[in-house]
Amino acid sequence: MTDTVLYDVDDQGVVVLTLSRPDRRNMWTAAMEAEFYDCLDRASADSSVRVIVVTGAGTSFVPGLDPEVLASVSSGVAYTSNRRLQTHATTVPKPIVGAINGGCAGIGLAQALMLDYRFAVRGAKFSTAFAKRGLPAEDATAWVLTRLCGPSHAFELLASGRVFLAEEAARLGVVQQLSEPGSVLDDAVAFARGLAANVSPVAMAMIKSQVWKDSETTIEAARIRAQYLLKLAKEQPDFAEGTASLTENRPPNFRSYPGLNL
Known part of the structure; x- marks a missing residue:
């Protein structure tokens, strides 16, 4: 407080x-x-x-x-x-x-x-x-x-x-x-x-960054950055957990946001 x-x-x-x-x-x-x-x-x-x-x-x-x-x-x-x-x-x-x-x-x-x-x-x-x-x-x-x-x-x-x-x-x-x-x-x-409860903290951080930053650039630059973020996301534990929760038909259990440089 x-x-x-x-x-x-x-x-x-x-x-x-x-x-x-x-x-x-x-x-x-x-x-x-x-x-x-x-x-x-x-x-x-x-x-x-x-x-x-x-x-x-x-x-x-x-x-x-x-x-x-x-x-x-x-x-x-x-x-x-x-x-x-x-x-x-x-x-x-x-x-x-x-x-x-x-x-x-x-x-x-x-x-x-x-x-x-x-x-x-x-x-x-x-x-x-x-x-x-x-x-x-x-x-x-x-x-x-x-x-x-x-x-x-x-x-x-x-x-x-x-x-x-x-x-x-x-x-x-x-x-x-x-x-x-x-x-x-x-x-x-x-x-x-x-x-x-339902969304990956990594994905939320990446999407927020895209929404704010991509509006300042070209569509091609946004596409290229999305490809970079996709590769980075696949390296995070949230991707494995998100996939497992889908295949196992259960709620996801994502970790805390790890603090990525976006």
Whole structure:
């Protein structure tokens, strides 16, 4: 447990990271950012963890940067030093599932977009917000939104900075699943437990790497890299176990992620 991010691992290989500044509706700060990334690194190294779920405390996910921090930054104070890349979550070798339980805007949306799969509670409010603060789309927000919902929708969401609800976010592909009030974390954890129980950690790490990295390259380069990963996968114990579980008609018993250089 840290000051603003809670770290809770269950006995099925799922860790829930809860962004927790309830007195400020989980508004983002440099300290929360550092703790969040530290928790992602901890989960990466934790042999008991196979899938990561990220949610917010209370009824808010992250509604943006804390106004007190924003005021300091706008007056010329440095946000932080030695800041890690805001795409850090995409480099974590374990799947990260978002359980968006409420307001998700600005830097909160930027963080959510770096997750691999997103659940959102019906009625949750989303906004890019940057343009209304005189800012461009921060970090890789424009890149991800363009790939999720197309260039025209991405432009409109970014340029208008308007509020849109989870239902529209689902139609546009910004989130993948809608949950009823009170069930978004349970739904996300159930999805994560299904991955943890049935899927090879090596395969999940490789597929995640392919999804994020292959979109930056050509189809031929992606094909060649897939051939390399296939050869590497066949050398891992997960391949033998996956094959044996199929032929023996039993659930697989995969080992913890071995930490490959992907």
